[in-house]
Amino acid sequence: MTKSPVRTATTAVGLVAAAAIALSGCAAAQPDEASTDIIIGYGDVDTLDPAQFKTDTATLVVSNIYGTLFTQKYADHDGVLVGTDEYEPSLAESVEYSADGTELTITVKPDLKFADGSDLTADDVAYTLQRSLSDVGYTGIFADYLRFSDPADGIIATDDLTVTVQTEGESPLLEKFLSFQTFGILSKADAEANSTEEWATDYFSEGGVSSGPYQVSDRTPGTNIVLEKNPEYTVADLSDSPETVTIQNQPSAEQAYLALQNGSIDIALGASPDLAAEAESVDSVKVITTASGWINYLGMNAQVPALQDVRVRQAIDLLVPYQALRDEVMAGYAGPAYGADPYPMNGALDETGDKQAYDTDPDAAAQLLADAGVSDLNLTLTVQASDPIAVKSATFIQSALKDGGITVAVDQLADAEYFSALGDGTTELFINSWYSWGEDPVYQLNFLLRTGQFTNYARYSNAAVDSLLDQAMVEADETARFDLGKQAQQLVIDDAPWAFLFARNNLSLTSPEVGGVTRPDDTFLRLQYLTLQQ
Numbered sequence: 341m342t343k344s345p346v347r348t349a350t351t352a353v354g355l356v357a358a359a360a361i362a363l364s365g366c367a368a369a370q371p372d373e374a375s376t377d378i379i380i381g382y383g384d385v386d387t388l389d390p391a392q393f394k395t396d397t398a399t400l401v402v403s404n405i406y407g408t409l410f411t412q413k414y415a416d417h418d419g420v421l422v423g424t425d426e427y428e429p430s431l432a433e434s435v436e437y438s439a440d441g442t443e444l445t446i447t448v449k450p451d452l453k454f455a456d457g458s459d460l461t462a463d464d465v466a467y468t469l470q471r472s473l474s475d476v477g478y479t480g481i482f483a484d485y486l487r488f489s490d491p492a493d494g495i496i497a498t499d500d501l502t503v504t505v506q507t508e509g510e511s512p513l514l515e516k517f518l519s520f521q522t523f524g525i526l527s528k529a530d531a532e533a534n535s536t537e538e539w540a541t542d543y544f545s546e547g548g549v550s551s552g553p554y555q556v557s558d559r560t561p562g563t564n565i566v567l568e569k570n571p572e573y574t575v576a577d578l579s580d581s582p583e584t585v586t587i588q589n590q591p592s593a594e595q596a597y598l599a600l601q602n603g604s605i606d607i608a609l610g611a612s613p614d615l616a617a618e619a620e621s622v623d624s625v626k627v628i629t630t631a632s633g634w635i636n637y638l639g640m641n642a643q644v645p646a647l648q649d650v651r652v653r654q655a656i657d658l659l660v661p662y663q664a665l666r667d668e669v670m671a672g673y674a675g676p677a678y679g680a681d682p683y684p685m686n687g688a689l690d691e692t693g694d695k696q697a698y699d700t701d702p703d704a705a706a707q708l709l710a711d712a713g714v715s716d717l718n719l720t721l722t723v724q725a726s727d728p729i730a731v732k733s734a735t736f737i738q739s740a741l742k743d744g745g746i747t748v749a750v751d752q753l754a755d756a757e758y759f760s761a762l763g764d765g766t767t768e769l770f771i772n773s774w775y776s777w778g779e780d781p782v783y784q785l786n787f788l789l790r791t792g793q794f795t796n797y798a799r800y801s802n803a804a805v806d807s808l809l810d811q812a813m814v815e816a817d818e819t820a821r822f823d824l825g826k827q828a829q830q831l832v833i834d835d836a837p838w839a840f841l842f843a844r845n846n847l848s849l850t851s852p853e854v855g856g857v858t859r860p861d862d863t864f865l866r867l868q869y870l871t872l873q874q
Contacts, residue, residue, distance in 0.1 A: 377582035378854070378872050379605040380865075381596030384589040385565050388547035388556075390524045391477030391539075396610070396864075397587060399521060401565060403864045404585075406524020407431045407552040407573065409446065409465070410515045412860050414869075420628055421869055423860040425686045427515040430575050431460070431525055431551070433501070435518075437510050442489075444505040444514075453572035454527050455550035462497035464551075467528035469495050469505070476539040479522040485783060486518075487511040487814070510816045516778045520862065525551040553578055553868045554585065564588045567867065581868040600625055600849055606872060607857075608849040609865075612728065613671035616847050628848040630859045631693060633685040633784070634775040635677050636729065638721075638737060638839035639798040644768050646719070651712040653836040656769075657698035658705035659744040660839045661736050669732045674842040679833045680788060681781035682843035687822035688781055689829050697833045697840045705744050718747045721769040722761055725752035730771040733841065737771075762797040772797060773844070777862040782812040782825040789832055800837035804828075 383397040390402050409432035414421035429435075433447040452460035472479045473491035483491050487508045494506030517523070530549045531540035540548075547556050553576065554567040568584045588605060590596035596608035597615055601624050611619070619625040638660065640647045647653055666674045675683060678690035678697050689695070709715070721738065723730040731752060738748045748769065753761060761767050774795075776784040786809050787793060791801040805828045812824035833840075846863050856869040 378585045378607065378867075378870055380585065380587045380607040380609060381590040381599050381605040382587055382609045384562055385559070385587075387545040389477065389541060389544040390522050390526070391472050391474075391479045392541070392545070393478055397589075399862075400609075400864045401556070401567065401587065402524060403521040403552075403862070404554045404567060404867045405547070405550045405552045405556060405570075406521060406526065407575065408519050408521070408524055409435075410519040412516075412519055414858060414860075417630070419855065419857075420630055421856065421858040422630060423858070427519055430519075431465075432518070435514065437507070441509040442507055444488075444507050446503040446505065448501045448503070449575065450501060452551075452574070454530070455555040455570045455572050456530075457572060458527065458529065458549070459500075460525065460527070460551055461500045462503045463500075464525055464528050466495050466497040466503045467531070468523060468526045469503070471526065471539050472523050474539060476541060482517055482520075482522070485511065485513050485813070509814055512816050512818065512821055513778065513780060513783065516780065516861075520777055521864070527551070553581065557584070562589055576868065578868055580871070582870055582872065585867050585870070597625075597849060600851065603851070606851050606854050607865075607870075611847050611849050613669070613673045613847070616673060616849065617671035619849050624851060626850045626852045626854070628850060628857055629673055629845045631675055631684045632775065632844060632846045632859075632863065633682055633688075633779045634773065634844040634846070634863075635680065635682050636674075636733065636771065636773045636841040636844060637677075637680070638733075638841055639767070639770045639772055640837060640839075641765060641768055641770075641797075642799040642801065642837065643765055644719075646714070646717055647768070649712045649714070650835060651708040652714055652717070654698070655705040655708040655712070655714075655744070656741065656746070657836050657839045658701045658708070659740050659746070660698070660841065661700055661740045662696055662698075662841065663700070664736050664740075665733055666842050669729060669736065670842060670844065673845040673847060675845070677840035677843045679829045679840055680838065681784055681825070681829050682840070685779045685781050685784070687818075687825050689826050689833075693843075698836070700740075702744050709745065715745065716747075717745070718749070719768045720749045720751050721771070722751045722753060722758065722767040723771050724755060724758040726755055727771075727773075729844075730773075733771055737839075763794070765797075765799055767797070770797065771841075775863065779861045781829065782809060782821060785809060785825065785828055785832070786813060789837065798837040800832075800835070802831060802835060805831050805835075 385398040387394050410427045411430040412423045413426040433449045436445050473483045489506045489508045527549050535543040550570045553573045555570045557568040558566040566586045593610045599605045600608040675693045676696035678695040681688045683690040683693035723734045734750045741748050808824050808828040815821040853873040855871040858866045
């Protein structure tokens with residue numbers, strides 16, 4: 341199932357369909373349906389500031405209303421446009437490092453305009469980069485990966501089309517990172533005209549003037565947001581793109597699914613595996629599933645004395661029922677995870693999607709526990725109560741570990757308590773998931789398993805892994821960089837700070853008439869490629 345990018349349902353309607361009749365009357369009466377080309381059911385929009393944490397729906401919008409210096413290329417896989425490892429200039433004309441790698445020159449395409457007709461120049465690019473890498477939001481952490489040496493003072497617009505950046509050397513992630521929506525180009529003049537704050541956070545939270553393929557034409561908080569094509573966007577041909585796209589706030593994935601069945605919307609996002617499995621048997625729904633590097637893992641806190649012996653951690657890895665998790669929890673919409681960087685990430689140890697870091701082997705686990713002199717082990721597994729996949733996974737893991745002689749108590753916490761426990765290091769076992777924009781294996785390992793990293797919730801530490809990551813982070817040659825990353829990946833597998841549960845598929849539900857669905861490396865649809873066959 342992991343390798344089948346597109347599957348279309350062909351038989352009878354599932355159990356939920358009966359409820360669609362009850363909802364169809366009110367769902368069909370949404371105000372913007374008659375005037376829009378494509379309607380998407382998702383969540384609500386909280387902020388439209390690229391530099392702030394936001395809902396997935398808001399990130400989808402931001403990804404389409406702000407243009408970036410680079411954009412990802414796509415390849416057609418059975419009707420789905422899947423992002424490749426190649427990036428091309430978008431608002432940028434070119435980028436070039438100096439011979440010694442200490443200065444980056446960004447040349448902006450000439451004659452670019454914002455949606456209001458004002459000029460988009462190097463001054464706006466410099467402002468955006470300075471802002472995104474400041475303390476205005478979370479995005480300042482990207483400066484180290486871009487190797488910008490002085491984001492505050494070392495990014496300068498030298499003329500209308502040229503930006504120079506002081507750097508510590510060439511970044512292998514430059515083009516990939518400059519395609520992220522967090523670096524969507526903002527208008528400096530627009531900010532200064534509409535806000536007195538240093539970085540205009542009050543203004544951009546409501547949305548600024550568009551530099552991307554779409555612009556906001558209407559927004560009713562809690563109800564919907566309507567996007568229309570930006571006529572000033574000239575870096576791509578939008579002639580076949582939807583004139584407008586409405587994103588409706590659906591209180592739940594189930595309600596979006598029902599609206600899709602009765603024809604009120606064209607795309608339902610955020611579907612659970614169980615919902616997608618049911619949709620397989622619905623004529624009016626197409627299930628689109630693509631493999632991704634989105635990993636679910638069972639973390640083991642290295643500060644817990646009982647988990648400091650690698651044999652105990654490996655024993656736990658060998659007790660986990662991986663196939664049952666993929667089949668029963670994920671309804672088949674997941675693949676095995678060979679380490680923290682799973683297939684299909686370029687540079688992952690597993691190049692086929694068929695390898696599991698540890699196979700389920702209770703006998704081998706029993707031997708490791710005996711060798712470690714451990715018996716009657718009692719542990720607490722902490723999960724986020726609002727995450728049904730984690731809660732369901734915990735039940736399977738609890739049962740499997742009990743059969744292996746390890747007693748596990750499952751502690752379901754509310755969101756705030758859960759993340760506080762992760763941050764404070766008070767968990768013993770925990771279930772978490774991670775998806776890295778860019779799907780870069782070195783970037784992902786550095787975030788999740790480097791010593792002292794704030795997202796290293798397992799408190800894992802291996803000096804050899806840190807050294808390999810240090811080298812890989814600055815290695816410009818991709819082959820050499822991936823080789824360093826693979827060495828680090830294998831050390832992590834051997835150390836077993838996690839049980840690598842599965843790599844989740846990306847799921848979308850659409851009507852059969854929808855085409856042009858994209859799966860970029862940040863997973864958010866690029867609306868300009870969508871089509872709707874009438």
